[in-house]
Amino acid sequence: MSNAVSALDGKTSAGDVTIREDGLRGMISLRGDLGLAKLRSVCTGLTGVDFPKQGQAASTGHQGLAWMSPDEVLVMVPHDAVPDALTKIAKALQGQHHLAVDVSDARAVLIMEGAFCREVIAKLAPVDLHPDAFGPGDFRRSRLGQIAAAFWMRDAACIEVVCFRSVADYAFDLLAAAANGGPVGHFPNS
Amino acid sequence: MLILHCPNCGRDVDETDLHSGGEAHLKRFGPGSSDQEFEDYLFMRENPKGVHFERWHHSFGCGKWFLAARCTNTLEVFGTYSAQTLEPPKEILDRITAARPGWSWGALK
Numbered sequence: 521m522s523n524a525v526s527a528l529d530g531k532t533s534a535g536d537v538t539i540r541e542d543g544l545r546g547m548i549s550l551r552g553d554l555g556l557a558k559l560r561s562v563c564t565g566l567t568g569v570d571f572p573k574q575g576q577a578a579s580t581g582h583q584g585l586a587w588m589s590p591d592e593v594l595v596m597v598p599h600d601a602v603p604d605a606l607t608k609i610a611k612a613l614q615g616q617h618h619l620a621v622d623v624s625d626a627r628a629v630l631i632m633e634g635a636f637c638r639e640v641i642a643k644l645a646p647v648d649l650h651p652d653a654f655g656p657g658d659f660r661r662s663r664l665g666q667i668a669a670a671f672w673m674r675d676a677a678c679i680e681v682v683c684f685r686s687v688a689d690y691a692f693d694l695l696a697a698a699a700n701g702g703p704v705g706h707f708p709n710s
Numbered sequence: 711m712l713i714l715h716c717p718n719c720g721r722d723v724d725e726t727d728l729h730s731g732g733e734a735h736l737k738r739f740g741p742g743s744s745d746q747e748f749e750d751y752l753f754m755r756e757n758p759k760g761v762h763f764e765r766w767h768h769s770f771g772c773g774k775w776f777l778a779a780r781c782t783n784t785l786e787v788f789g790t791y792s793a794q795t796l797e798p799p800k801e802i803l804d805r806i807t808a809a810r811p812g813w814s815w816g817a818l819k
Contacts, residue, residue, distance in 0.1 A: 575719055590772065646727060660771075662723075662724075663727060
């Protein structure tokens with residue numbers, strides 16, 4: 521087997537808001553009927569988090585679930601657990617119309633930590649990031665500067681960003697530049 | 711700048727996250743139709759200054775289509791609704807009538 525390496529190999533950016541590439545993350549794009557009990561239970565069983573409602577995501581460590589669209593959920597598991605997870609999904613959804621694809625190597629994960637990480641995203645994405653409109657658990661697919669990206673808040677001072685591997689470098693530099701620019705002070709308590 | 715509500719993912723979405731898909735509620739005239747019908751289907755559009763119905767694709771988000779009723783003149787948005795409909799929902803038509811009495815669009819009024 522080849523030695524899998526993540527897009528930026530754990531690159532970090534120091535500052536009041538730190539940015540780090542989170543390394544390899546197993547990701548499965550699962551499409552199907554999200555109301556199906558079997559689909560929900562296999563997802564929660566694989567990740568150990570609750571099944572997300574519309575526009576929500578939940579993650580702990582390298583595991584998590586994100587609501588991507590009315591018929592798609594992103595299943596995040598440790599990178600080496602993907603083949604096993606795909607087998608479990610195929611078994612659980614046998615006979616059901618669904619699609620499960622390993623997209624781990626097409627993606628990069630960046631984690632931003634710091635008091636004003638909310639403002640870093642607000643500088644780059646056309647999304648209302650006011651604490652009343654976007655809080656921990658909320659998930660959004662949008663764009664950062666010129667590229668497509670998805671992000672969600674783990675807690676008030678930590679945002680996880682997922683983008684395509686091919687643009688990971690751009691995303692990292694963009695976030696680092698926005699973070700180094702300092703806080704705007706537009707939002708309360710940030 | 712337009713902000714439309716995506717009925718598929720339940721979010722208010724900026725225009726730059728969307729891709730315009732042109733006029734909504736087109737009826738396809740394919741094999742078996744007359745040349746005139748086919749030409750109308752391909753090329754003839756309402757292109758109004760005022761109330762308009764459009765298709766939008768949430769391309770940076772959930773990747774789904776939805777339809778929007780808005781005014782091309784003032785950018786007022788009357789509402790968005792599912793793409794799996796043949797005509798706009800009544801509450802949106804009522805809202806347009808309240809805001810623009812006497813409006814018409816194709817066969818709708």
